Amino acid sequence: QVQLVESGGGLVQPGGSLRLSCVVSGFSLNRYNVGWFRQAPGKEREAVSCINYDGTTYVTLDSARGRFTISRDNAKNTVYLQMPSLAPEDTAVYYCAATVASGLVCPAIPQHEYDYWGQGTQVTVSS
Numbered sequence: 001q002v003q004l005v006e007s008g009g010g011l012v013q014p015g016g017s018l019r020l021s022c023v024v025s026g027f028s029l030n031r032y033n034v035g036w037f038r039q040a041p042g043k044e045r046e047a048v049s050c051i052n053y054d055g056t057t058y059v060t061l062d063s064a065r066g067r068f069t070i071s072r073d074n075a076k077n078t079v080y081l082q083m084p085s086l087a088p089e090d091t092a093v094y095y096c097a098a099t100v101a102s103g104l105v106c107p108a109i110p111q112h113e114y115d116y117w118g119q120g121t122q123v124t125v126s127s
Contacts, residue, residue: 004118007023008121009122017086036079048061097117
């Protein structure tokens with residue numbers, strides 16, 4: 001059974017950092033592409049970053065490029081999103097999602113192609 005569980009969210013002051021974790025089970029990270037997404041209140045869900053089955057990574061969100069870093073630890077079945085220099089605009093529920101590697105690779109994978117989603121973790125950036 002495929003399962004993704006996010007953690008690491010919370011309340012942080014502007015300029016602070018968080019590291020989100022996505023622990024996966026039921027599949028191997030070297031056979032799936034995993035993405036991080038976020039959804040702020042009243043806004044559509046947007047792609048943040050992704051890591052392919054082969055370890056290649058992309059930061060797809062313009063405002064996160066140069067700030068956020070995605071990585072993974074295959075031994076721990078975990079994908080991370082390191083988020084330094086957080087701003088109030090980064091406030092959102094962050095989700096990780098996975099899709100089996102078969103043809104498309106991120107950043108070209110549309111959201112609806114991700115088959116498995118976690119429950120999300122809230123990130124609030126506020127003073």
